Amino acid sequence: METTKEQVFTGIDNTIGLLDTTEIPQERKEILAPLIAYIKEKIKSKEPIHLNFICTHNSRRSHLSQVWAQTIAHYLGIKNIQCYSGGTEATALFPVAAETLKNHGFEVVTLSQGNNPVYSIKYAKNEHPIIGFSKTYFDPFNPKSGFGAIMTCSSADAGCPFVAGAEKRFPITYEDPKAFDNTPQQLEKYKERSLQIATELLYALSKASS
Numbered sequence: 001m002e003t004t005k006e007q008v009f010t011g012i013d014n015t016i017g018l019l020d021t022t023e024i025p026q027e028r029k030e031i032l033a034p035l036i037a038y039i040k041e042k043i044k045s046k047e048p049i050h051l052n053f054i055c056t057h058n059s060r061r062s063h064l065s066q067v068w069a070q071t072i073a074h075y076l077g078i079k080n081i082q083c084y085s086g087g088t089e090a091t092a093l094f095p096v097a098a099e100t101l102k103n104h105g106f107e108v109v110t111l112s113q114g115n116n117p118v119y120s121i122k123y124a125k126n127e128h129p130i131i132g133f134s135k136t137y138f139d140p141f142n143p144k145s146g147f148g149a150i151m152t153c154s155s156a157d158a159g160c161p162f163v164a165g166a167e168k169r170f171p172i173t174y175e176d177p178k179a180f181d182n183t184p185q186q187l188e189k190y191k192e193r194s195l196q197i198a199t200e201l202l203y204a205l206s207k208a209s210s
């Protein structure tokens with residue numbers, strides 16, 4: 001399938017332009033291979049693609065993954081794809097995760113305050129924003145069936161061996177930047193994890209759509 005690059009905000013475009021997929025280790029490419037095959041088959045058969053990124057608290061890695069997957073799919077011109085995120089329990093989208101996305105060039109607006117704030121996260125001028133808030137993977141906001149479940153943390157992967165409604169389940173886990181909360185390395189480590197996720201999703205979605 002030929003893809004045409006679509007416009008995203010300049011800061012995001014610059015960030016994507018700096019991602020180097022050749023630096024992804026071979027073992028990570030092997031972990032990503034089943035997801036690539038799943039998306040490629042959906043594109044080939046012209047079926048809608050629903051991806052639900054799941055971690056324990058739906059506060060950091062699953063949100064970063066959802067936002068980057070939706071953004072990069074748009075950037076690559078992949079149509080008919082919708083990305084979601086959820087947890088095995090709901091907590092709150094951690095503010096530093098939202099700040100990290102803002103630093104990458106996303107337009108992040110707080111729609112409501114409280115224990116579980118709701119954010120509008122825009123990646124392109126004329127595209128609908130991603131609505132970011134913490135929720136369970138089976139929340140009414142998320143698909144009930146026909147989706148790929150991507151387990152972004154090892155605890156959710158181990159604790160949730162069966163994801164109701166998922167067509168397939170993909171353990172693609174990342175180290176939690178939470179380990180650096182309230183340290184001088186906090187912003188740097190959130191950025192590092194975000195860019196790792198973005199790089200791997202750029203690789204996976206590029207391969208799936210080529």
